[in-house]
Amino acid sequence: MHAEEPAMGGHAPPIPDSTLPGGEWSAAIAAELAEVLANTAINTEYRHLVVKCGRPALDAVPGQFFQLLCPQPAGEQPYLRRPMSLYGVDPDAGTVEFLYKIAGAGTRGLAMLHPGDRLDIMGPLGVGFSLDPAWKHIVAVGRGAGLATLAPLAKAARAKGMHVTAIFSARRPDLVLSVELFQSQGATVIPVTDTERTSGPAHVERLLRGLIAEQRCDAFFTCGSSRLMRVQQRLATEFGLRGQVAMEQQMACGIGLCFCCVRDFNVKGEIVHRRVCWDGPVFDILEAIP
Amino acid sequence: MTDLSVRIGSLTLANPVMPASGTFAEGLERVMDFSRLGAFVTKTITRELRTGNPLPRVVERPGGLINAIGIPSKGVPYFVEHTLPHYAPYSVPLVVSISAPTAEGFASLAAELSAVPGIAVIEANISCPNIEEDGKAFAMRAGSTEAVVRALRAATKLPLWVKLTPNTGDLPEVAAAAELAGADALVVANTILAMAIDLNTFQPSLGNVMGGLSGPAIKPIVLRQVYQCARVVKLPIIGCGGIATADDAAEYMLAGATAVQVGTATFVQPAAMISVIDGLAKFCERRDIARVSDLVGAVRNEETDEADLEWVAPPQ
Ligand SMILES: Cc1cc2nc3c(=O)[nH]c(=O)nc-3n(C[C@H](O)[C@H](O)[C@H](O)COP(=O)(O)OP(=O)(O)OC[C@H]3O[C@@H](n4cnc5c(N)ncnc54)[C@H](O)[C@@H]3O)c2cc1C
């Protein structure tokens, strides 16, 4: 599979040879009834879900996502699956993790799951982050549920000997997620919050300029804030740095069939439509339009 | 072993299950073994380059969704160069769905595609607005249906499937008109015109205001329409509307469909088509039915007569 180095820049990864006619066909994406191991509240807004599953789910890479078929809360009937980023994967333990915010019917349904229950997960989906072995220091900038998407990068970067500095933005200090998870992977975490008035784009830009000056920023990785993405786009252009952004859009099929999650991208001055679910959700930061 | 093959005019399909236009693309190859499908059906293409409708393009409702994707199209050369080659390695027949704003436009697009190797069937999506008739869809009326199908028939020797809209009160007449004008099969049907309003914003939920309802919610309506059409035409009918399981497919075949298309169900269970195929074989085995084609039109209604339905629609 394409687990090692996912393709980047708006091209769906090549279809594995095993799916070509003539060869023995095997599913690179599948819907699987996974077993819920844990589903716990981690603060007033977010819950952490751990499921036991098999392949191909365990081939998921950072930046990819799953489509979850959420249980129906009383009186509500979410019909479509709900996209959730990969928060963690452990092929040895056979587990995949998600971090989700309760937003509506689907996520209310997810919150009802107990250990031992079954959850239909479909994935892994989309194009994930790619790490250039030439990079020594990468910077992750996230806000809200965007931190869930960035979280598995910490482990992947460490495995490649890269150091991560994470700037995590939230409304209040108690809502900053994944700090321990990043620190346990040797990352430096700088929380910025609205209540402390540190989360504005000007302050974050100062922090980033500082990191660039110290040569601790070979590339940007971001998710969850268009304001902060714009800052990084500007700095990437000014300093000739690379960057990747994980984007969100309302989705239906999750596998590139329905064209409901298209967004505009600026590709060498030309505006093109791309499907967030299939061509992304990770895109070149300079092509993204907030 | 059940014989799953079905005949649609001159074409034999290995089984009666295929995707519905607009809900199928190359990406599904990572989910299922394409060589198992009865046919491939591509997203509708147009000659004009189109970007599609404004977002949001989809809203869910109980048992289905309303879509207003529009028909984003990169045109014919892109299709021939980039989409077609993907299906070339398979022996599964390729059905290409087309649309145009005029009868002449339909005919010239069909003629152009007929010269391209690798296309087994033209499916004319005549549920789209006809600019010569005030934007009313061709398939809303028998007259405009007959005109566009005649033009198409004269333009191509390929098998011609005509996809009808469920949004007309004249469906049996429209079906008969398509048969008269030379269609080889009918696809019944497209999505049902619908709407949703967001109670937070008081705005329509879709960027395009109105859209088409699909999914299990529409199955009983379209099933009835297949039944009605099967009683007035001899053409094979391909049932399409809310099919998610083998039981749904069997019900459609009993109502008169020779084959079925699976659309929205794929968004929820990406391998739905494969489970419909496997499930149909099991259904037939369980009922000692040797050929799946024995199901076609096998609904038993000898005993019903109009009087039984009087409580639904009392005689005037
Ligand atoms: C690729 C991708 C990855 C995601 N990863 C995560 C994640 O790791 N953790 C997490 O908590 N959330 C994530 N989301 C957002 C999550 O999918 C939505 O919050 C969820 O679908 C809401 O479903 P619901 O039924 O609970 O709420 P709904 O009733 O469907 O919606 C509640 C509110 O959320 C908005 N909303 C719905 N879908 C989306 C969406 N896709 N993006 C943004 N807003 C939306 C609606 O407009 C509405 O205002 C991700 C979205 C995408 C596209």
Ligand SMILES: Cc1cc2nc3c(=O)[nH]c(=O)nc-3n(C[C@H](O)[C@H](O)[C@H](O)COP(=O)(O)O)c2cc1C
């Ligand atoms: C997202 C979406 C896109 C569609 N696009 C097309 C299309 O391009 N051409 C067409 O003839 N029908 C299109 N349809 C209609 C389907 O082919 C099918 O007729 C309809 O959805 C009913 O079947 P279902 O309930 O199984 O989905 C589309 C449906 C959906 C949900």
